Amino acid sequence: MAYLGQIRAIVWKDLLLELRTRERLVSMGAFAVLAAVLFNYAIDKTIVRPQDVAAGLIWMTIIFGGLLGVGRTFHLEAQDGAFQGVLMSPTPKDAVFLGKAISNFLLLYLVSLLVVAVFMLFFDLELGSSPTALALALGLGSLGFVSLGTLFAAVSSGTRMGETLLPVLVFPLLVPMVIYGVGATGRLLALRPVTEVAGSIRMLAAFAVMALGAGAFLFRFVVED
Amino acid sequence: MRHVRRRRSSGLSGEGVASLLEAASPSKTASEVVIRATGLVREYGSVVAVAGIDLELGAGEFLTIFGPNGAGKSSLLGLLGGSARPTRGTVSVRGEELDFGVESWRHRIGVLSHKSFLYSELTAAENLRFFGRLFGLTDLATRVPERLEHVGLTNRAHLMVSQLSHGMRQRLALARALLHDPDVVLLDEPYTGLDPSAAAVLRGVLTELKDGRRTVIMVTHNLGEGLHLASRVAIQVSGRFAWEGEVAELDAANFERFYHRVVEGRT
Numbered sequence: 061m062a063y064l065g066q067i068r069a070i071v072w073k074d075l076l077l078e079l080r081t082r083e084r085l086v087s088m089g090a091f092a093v094l095a096a097v098l099f100n101y102a103i104d105k106t107i108v109r110p111q112d113v114a115a116g117l118i119w120m121t122i123i124f125g126g127l128l129g130v131g132r133t134f135h136l137e138a139q140d141g142a143f144q145g146v147l148m149s150p151t152p153k154d155a156v157f158l159g160k161a162i163s164n165f166l167l168l169y170l171v172s173l174l175v176v177a178v179f180m181l182f183f184d185l186e187l188g189s190s191p192t193a194l195a196l197a198l199g200l201g202s203l204g205f206v207s208l209g210t211l212f213a214a215v216s217s218g219t220r221m222g223e224t225l226l227p228v229l230v231f232p233l234l235v236p237m238v239i240y241g242v243g244a245t246g247r248l249l250a251l252r253p254v255t256e257v258a259g260s261i262r263m264l265a266a267f268a269v270m271a272l273g274a275g276a277f278l279f280r281f282v283v284e285d
Numbered sequence: 286m287r288h289v290r291r292r293r294s295s296g297l298s299g300e301g302v303a304s305l306l307e308a309a310s311p312s313k314t315a316s317e318v319v320i321r322a323t324g325l326v327r328e329y330g331s332v333v334a335v336a337g338i339d340l341e342l343g344a345g346e347f348l349t350i351f352g353p354n355g356a357g358k359s360s361l362l363g364l365l366g367g368s369a370r371p372t373r374g375t376v377s378v379r380g381e382e383l384d385f386g387v388e389s390w391r392h393r394i395g396v397l398s399h400k401s402f403l404y405s406e407l408t409a410a411e412n413l414r415f416f417g418r419l420f421g422l423t424d425l426a427t428r429v430p431e432r433l434e435h436v437g438l439t440n441r442a443h444l445m446v447s448q449l450s451h452g453m454r455q456r457l458a459l460a461r462a463l464l465h466d467p468d469v470v471l472l473d474e475p476y477t478g479l480d481p482s483a484a485a486v487l488r489g490v491l492t493e494l495k496d497g498r499r500t501v502i503m504v505t506h507n508l509g510e511g512l513h514l515a516s517r518v519a520i521q522v523s524g525r526f527a528w529e530g531e532v533a534e535l536d537a538a539n540f541e542r543f544y545h546r547v548v549e550g551r552t
Binding site for chain 1: 366367369390391392402404
């Protein structure tokens with residue numbers, strides 16, 4: 061129970077800090093809206109049907125916007141050595157990772173739903189054949205993304221290149237998530253039956269579980285001296 | 286200056302270290318030792334920050350470590366506090382060796398640095414509650430107000446850390462370091478950046494640490510403050526204890542001159 065309490069404490073602290081500073085949510089949200097506006101003008105709707113390209117654009121917006129937020133995960137932590145204080149507590153490092161990944165997930169999932177809402181508005185999309193399946197695909201994709209993002213944000217925060225290194229490290233690993241996330245989202249937006257996307261959703265779940273497990277296991281080696 | 290006991294760390298291991306420790310503290314039994322470091326070495330590439338330090342301290346002892354910049358004092362404290370791994374050697378607290386795969390020993394150690402380890406956008410009380418939860422403390426409703434009162438910050442409990450003066454922040458950091466009642470308290474340059482009145486307040490709080498229960502190790506450049514609080518003194522030069530002794534047997538008035546002689550290798 062102490063383990064869960066430690067994870068909860070980190071989630072609570074991260075969300076409270078975000079509520080106070082709004083540093084990440086505002087930048088991610090603003091990016092999502094502005095990107096959707098630009099994509100709206102970047103596509104000639106007389107040639108391309110919006111629902112054919114919307115899924116890919118939604119996921120790219122989520123990934124680029126998410127990087128803005130995840131990349132800042134350890135920014136506040138670095139001030140006055142606060143994260144060092146966390147690392148010197150008896151909290152297991154995997155609990156620290158899980159706490160940070162969960163708080164990042166909650167923020168990114170909120171942004172993902174905002175992205176879908178904004179694209180629906182600009183691209184005249186319907187909510188799809190199964191809003192629940194769409195929400196699940198977005199949730200699993202976001203979880204996989206923040207798991208890798210949190211781990212590599214810890215890596216990049218300790219380097220001189222900082223946040224510029226993060227996409228170089230993370231993007232190659234996101235390929236499976238993009239393939240299955242875009243596949244599932246595209247079919248759902250095209251009003252295809254849920255059974256068609258069950259396989260993609262299972263793959264997204266497997267990716268999320270593996271990314272979360274790998275992050276929890278490897279985090280210790282990243283943050284320890 | 287009477288030179289009471291002089292022990293140079295040798296980087297020995299095994300029997301050599303054991304006999305050295307025995308000679309240094311002949312009356313201290315294993316059960317009385319709170320923190321023990323044996324053959325501690327820390328290398329950063331070709332740079333040797335800590336070059337084979339042995340020490341053992343019992344409850345109630347207050348060791349102040351002086352030394353010039355780059356002597357490896359903070360590195361030593363990092364090894365003793367478990368924020369860095371030794372290249373060689375071991376550290377144990379109450380007989381439990383610091384093992385990075387197990388975090389439970391961290392309950393026994395509290396660290397105060399010139400960095401506060403606090404979140405500037407959380408209030409003083411929120412910071413203590415957060416760190417208290419990480420230490421698995423369950424009585425935070427009573428413990429947090431008590432600790433804030435102890436460091437004179439009761440009426441600042443609901444202020445953000447960013448709104449506190451440096452002195453107040455340092456006192457809050459001390460409350461954080463002591464929140465879980467550690468056996469060993471490590472103080473890394475706690476007086477850095479404090480004005481004289483803030484330093485006096487901090488001195489008062491640190492003096493209370495000499496309650497006979499805790500073992501305190503402080504690293505500082507401030508010779509006056511360091512001597513005032515210490516029961517034992519070590520002077521670290523180039524990663525080793527160049528001199529170590531009991532403060533009661535030192536000539537405090539001439540300590541600065543003695544310190545410079547040790548640092549320059551003239552004694």
